Amino acid sequence: MSAPRRFGVLGTGFWAETCHGRALADHPDVELVGFWGRDGARARAAAQRVGGAAFADVDELLGAVDAVTIALPPDVQAPLAARAARAGRHLILDKPLALDVAAADDVLAATRETGVASVLYATYLFQPDITGWLARMAALAAEHGPWEGALARWGGTIDAPGSPYGGSAWRREWGGLWDCGPHALSLVLSLLPPVERVAAARGVRDAVNVALEHRGGAGSALSLTLTAPAGAGGSWLSVWGPGGRHELPRFAGTPQEGFARAVDQLRAAAATGSPHPLDAAYARDVVAVLAAAQHHLDLPVQQRTTAVG
Numbered sequence: 001m002s003a004p005r006r007f008g009v010l011g012t013g014f015w016a017e018t019c020h021g022r023a024l025a026d027h028p029d030v031e032l033v034g035f036w037g038r039d040g041a042r043a044r045a046a047a048q049r050v051g052g053a054a055f056a057d058v059d060e061l062l063g064a065v066d067a068v069t070i071a072l073p074p075d076v077q078a079p080l081a082a083r084a085a086r087a088g089r090h091l092i093l094d095k096p097l098a099l100d101v102a103a104a105d106d107v108l109a110a111t112r113e114t115g116v117a118s119v120l121y122a123t124y125l126f127q128p129d130i131t132g133w134l135a136r137m138a139a140l141a142a143e144h145g146p147w148e149g150a151l152a153r154w155g156g157t158i159d160a161p162g163s164p165y166g167g168s169a170w171r172r173e174w175g176g177l178w179d180c181g182p183h184a185l186s187l188v189l190s191l192l193p194p195v196e197r198v199a200a201a202r203g204v205r206d207a208v209n210v211a212l213e214h215r216g217g218a219g220s221a222l223s224l225t226l227t228a229p230a231g232a233g234g235s236w237l238s239v240w241g242p243g244g245r246h247e248l249p250r251f252a253g254t255p256q257e258g259f260a261r262a263v264d265q266l267r268a269a270a271a272t273g274s275p276h277p278l279d280a281a282y283a284r285d286v287v288a289v290l291a292a293a294q295h296h297l298d299l300p301v302q303q304r305t306t307a308v309g
């Protein structure tokens, strides 16, 4: 296979236009063919501002491109990703891939049926400040022994004035577990082995605290919300083990620069036939962790917690 050159964006929202579309329009090696959205006027507006054409019919866009990037609510993304893969189009997916494991499994099956390449845009993992730090953490673990635990806080502030995510219906319904959880997991799963068991408890509004048991015995905890009060937002992570205790650094790059790297890496995966480590299988496994936490939260309170006497 050759590297995909013609890219289309599924979605016309804030992220579709300002990150996916902008990065594709600025990328020297690819062509932004256009945008598809359920609202034709929004697709036209995005195309006018960023580039390419507006497509009213998703199959028409699929017929005009080699690859699609998807910036839609996860329950909308998954069936469209499977459809695009079955049409032979390579995929850049956004997080989370889906809101249930069956939908994620179908995307994975579709990529395997046709052999298309896929990359999940896990933002942090496309930033050199972060991947450099993760490489140093891996070297320390190799020297001193594996990491034993991690603690991650991801606090979004979608109620802050001017937030582009304040009107996002799926975020309001599904909360920080599903929107911030993939970011926290992208780091935790880069440091610790796969997750085998989870438990979860609720906090105020959408806040959720998740405890994770990893293969081999390491444990981690995630505190997730999209509705942190003013002044209480922000994200941080600590990891510890025989190699000491270390804090995740900030990254200085932009999401568009990271997305351009995801495009480069998708093109390389498609051209070489080597699966990307953050492919649809990875995205499916992240959904499985989130779905397990959601399952625990949905249990009757007496089953999922022990009352304090």
Ligand SMILES: NC(=O)c1ccc[n+]([C@@H]2O[C@H](COP(=O)([O-])OP(=O)(O)OC[C@H]3O[C@@H](n4cnc5c(N)ncnc54)[C@H](OP(=O)(O)O)[C@@H]3O)[C@@H](O)[C@H]2O)c1
Binding pocket: 011, 012, 013, 014, 015, 016, 037, 038, 039, 042, 070, 071, 072, 073, 074, 076, 094, 095, 096, 121, 122, 123, 164, 165, 167, 168, 169, 170, 171, 179
């Ligand atoms: N990697 C990152 O750091 C990062 C950052 C931001 C967002 N994202 C991801 O990008 C995706 C999009 O996020 P977003 O912030 O743009 O907002 P969003 O609320 O997730 O999506 C808004 C877009 O989805 C469309 N939409 C909603 N329901 C639809 C349906 N049933 N059928 C077709 N289209 C539908 C909207 O169309 P209308 O305009 O017609 O309503 C709009 O174009 C999400 O998966 C999010 O997690 C990732």
